Amino acid sequence: MTTSQDLAPAPSQTAATPSGASGAHAPSSATSPAVPTVHERALVTWLAIFPLVALGLWALGPLMEGWHPVLRALGLTLVVVPLAVYVVVPRLMGAYLGLRARSRK
Template sequence: MDPAPRHDSAAPDASTEQVLPPAPPSIHVRAAITWLAIFPLVAIGMMAAAPLMESWHPIFRAMTLTLVVVPTAVYLVLPRLFAVYGFLAKRRSTRLKLATMRPLAEAKEVAHG
């Protein structure tokens, strides 16, 4: 059984605009953000683990380093970097929207004034 349609007494005003979320980052932006997360972790990990793993075979060094770096990047660093990117993208789209609305408002004032 379908629920009864909901009728809100306060219909949205014609001047109210729906704010759309910014588009997801392009594949190039995602690649750059991923590199920004991985490179410092690998560099720090290599320097920190070098004394311990100096005598290890390079394959085991790489395996051990990636066992630490990949989960750290995926679960800790990348979500924070993408959140920062989302914040900046939202702020940029809001600024662009305001910048395009300002000349329209000024034109209306000139036409009415």
């Protein structure tokens, strides 16, 4: 007969990684670069999203003037989200991490 202790994962399998995910194969902090905090990631994401939304509203606004507000939001996010996720945020995060690494030397 199995007990609840038999079904519980070993403590090493539930340890949280610095990024907040759990797993047994987390890299050791001694060999990997410091992971940005959730606050740093939020700031970098906001620095990417705000200008993209402002520019998107300015550029796409006249084209979507007669659209329902939900469709305008859909059109804007179809442009802004992929740009932010695949282009702007990775570049800003790389620049930020480079600056942070230089300042810690």
